[in-house]
Amino acid sequence: MIFVWLMGGFIGLMVVIHMARPHYKEHCLSQAQFFVDLTTVVETERRWRPGNPLRSYALPLRLLFLLLLLVAFWLTFAERISGQVDMRQTVGVWLLMDTSASMSAVQNGQTRMEWGQLEASLAIAHALEAAEGSDICFRLSTFDMARRNLHSQADPSLLLNLLSQLTPRPLGTDVSLVRTIAGELSLDDGDMEDNIETGCPVTHLLVITDLPAPDWLAEINSVPIIWRDIAVPVANVGFTDLYAIRDPITGLVNNVHLEVTAFGVPPASVQVTVEGPTGRIIMDEQITDWTGAQVWRNSFTPDEEGAYQLRLSPGGAYAYDDVAEITIQGLGQLSVDWQLTDTTLPNLLNWHVVSGSQDLRVVAYDRPSDSTVPTLFVGNSYEHLANQPKSILDFDEGSPLLTDVNLDAVEQLGLTGPELSTDFIPVLRGEDDSIWLAQRRNPPAAYVPGLPVFRDDNLGRFSTLVFLNAVHWLVQQQPTIPLYTLTSPDQPELGDGRLALHSGEGNTATFPFSQGELDDLQPIRTQHEGRPVWHMLLSLAAAIFLVERGLAAYGGGRWR
């Protein structure tokens, strides 16, 4: 209140000054020279005139300047006072709950999520007890492969309710999310803005997870981080890797490789079963020997396309890695419509020669080229090589047909080339415009100068390389379908070929390592202060002062 009076007093004083001072009306005279040195007759009367303040353009500026100064002064004082008042005891807990797949592991008869919820309720109780008479607030977020902010200012009952609804998601764990949050809290401005917005100043970061406390916790000094690892080592056996062994040329699946890992003490015997699409058991193995790194590897050869069910029994504490469903498409041998007389190569490569095959057609270069089946046109240039090297005129650098081809060596071969239909795009051309390699996008087709000649020289290497490059490009026109995909934050549900074989999730046998205790949830003195504005007011006052002085100097009498 005293400031209001003080402010009013100063403003009133300024108005009185303006009332007392005469208002000099500006006047331009052609007789101004005759007024020089008339000081002797200057009348120094000062009259109280209510009109004077109204006539002075400078008065509002001066009043504003004074007002800004007083408010800035008051704010500096008030902010200091309010800062002292707001230095109050607070417990602001940001609870980060792990919802990764491993939280579904069962230990001591309950899932780790249930143990985590219990730990969280204990933490809430500790915080409430510690914050007796102090402010307390909670924020709740979860993390697995993504962070989810569930509530920014929850009371204990709401928090418990939210916690009870949490379930593990079949996702991996990205611990860096916790580090990111801790990093955000160390950024004062962002943190304070966030805190002001949420109304819950964070004093403690409580992480409840089944992962051991990482080393980098020691580097975080923004707020105390209490890392509660609720894991109890439990044995688990699970699939840790599944991958297809594919034909390097065709990409077709030849075999499927399995990797089963035992974490902790393995059971005496684990049954591995693979069931084919028609229900036929393809593999049924007993694992009894866990020597080495407790990893068992095996493979099976699928004989038909479709979904395969893989099962482990018993699976251990973590269920998501006990079963897996994989889908196999593109299987076995390449079937080729081989229309050349020399069948050495398909026999050598174990290709299935089928007339009318839709996978690949191999024909002589002078045959019609209108088929929609991927077609490899084979020339006879290797039989008509020139006696001298030929330079390359041009080549298509990005063509897959030239992968790993040594162009310097090609120039030494003296290749020739036939006339091709105009829908072919030359990939490699000689100086005489002869086409050595060519391809067509639609329908897919490629031209090579001849079949591999199986010689250990430049021609042998070139002929084999470009033939296989061409076949590889032609048969890879269809995308390779993976056996499975991993769940992701965008698609966290299992099924549709998605598995939860995220790295480390099945390792439930690690020993827990917590950092910090629930007793650490003690009130912390926090200073509640907004962004100070007094300095902005002071800057504005200074600017107005400069303007007022400038106008007084150059703006004429009405500004004085």
Add this chain to the structure above:
Amino acid sequence: MIHLEKLPLTQEDLDQYRFKAQKKSRPSLLGGHVGRRKGQSLAFREYAPYQFGDDLRHVDWRASARYRGSKDWLVRRFVAEEQFKLVISIDTRPTMNLPTPISKLQVAFWLAESLTRIALPAENSVVWHHLFGHTEVQELRDSRALKRVPQTIHQFATITNSDRQVNLDSLQKHLPPAAIWLIITDLYFNFDKQSERLAQRIREAQDGSRWVILLELDSWPYEKDKLGLGPRELKGIDFIPEPNRLQIGKEMIAEVDRRIEKHKSQFLEAVEPAGSNRVHWKWPASTSYTSATFKKQFNADKKLQQLFMRDK
């Protein structure tokens, strides 16, 4: 560049002014001025009996026949036209740019243009001259130059200066005997060596049979009224008195009255007897000067009318 208002008088008004003036005889040639007769105009004046030496082409045979016998031929007499050179010197110093809204300079231009537009149709020549500075004169010779008047005024108005150097060198050859020299000024220039030169030149002109008219534009009554009494911050166009914040009172105004009169009288005494040909145009005290004020003042001024009267 001065912004000039359009002349409030039309060419018809000015022609009427000349005709009216030409009907009157100039009362006396003050200042030793001699009008020069040259040729005859086409304006018929009277019939007169033929005398030896009269031009036979001017005999009006029909009128003579009606006038009895052949011995008494009647010849037509015409109005003799007195052609002269009018030199108009305009003071373009900054003080002439006040007051507002109609400045002394504006009135000076109106006046000069009016006199020019009256003089030129009567085949007189007019010279426009900056009283101060170093500029050349602008000369308009006869009625054909009438259409060049706006251009001449425009060129003349582009130059205003605070140069205290009296512009006499360019004037020398334009002041032949019997010329009329009209000086339009507010007389606020300092009385120093420069103004002494001007006064001396005026005296010489007067002695050499030139008619010198000193037309003083006096806006002080109006500016004084506008200034009023009370606290004022004074400024001139390019001059700020020290101190410039004054409490204007009656005593102070009386002191300024005295200073102005003293200042003017210094120059007027120096140019005597030309001072007797002084024309004093005062701004009305309580109302703003307007184009109507100018018309009224111009038409009422007897001295200026004498410029275009016939000699006796």
